[in-house]
Amino acid sequence: MSAATPYRSTPVFDEGSLPTALRGEHSTKAGVWGVIRVLEGKLLLTWAAPPGEQLLEPGSPGLVLPQQPHHVTPQGPMRMQVDFYDVEPELP
Template sequence: MLDEPYRSTPIFDEVTLPKALRRDHRTKAGTWGLIRVLRGTLKLTILEPASEILVTPGAPAVILPEQTHFVEPVGPMEMQVDFFDHLPRLGG
């Protein structure tokens, strides 16, 4: 069972994904972000430590507090970000 977020973004697609999410940004102190892709693929780039992750419907990604990152759609996709005040439990 997934944890319940305290806030979630709207569902974005490759057209409606805000420019602010496509350039460097970070979560606040004490805030974890859980990126969930509902359809398609999203490329997540984390600047420190440097990494690139392909986020898919079966593989969400966690953003740590104050971790600078940006996302890019890889073709048609739908995604949403859930925000937590603790490290979210992803299941099981």
């Protein structure tokens, strides 16, 4: 089975350019998985349902399930990007 390929990716954001919409609670659409990849620094991923948190760093991406409410909080200087998939991706 081949690895899932993202069908779309966001631009690379830093702590200054990270959109307000991503800092507030939001979710992906039905059938869409999001993988948050930190390129530099640290980012806190917080899920509202089910509740939880994960500190993301380079090499340690975060998975957002379809329609799962969540938000992100930069932990100082960082660079990150989100990849979107229409099938559940495997994370390292």
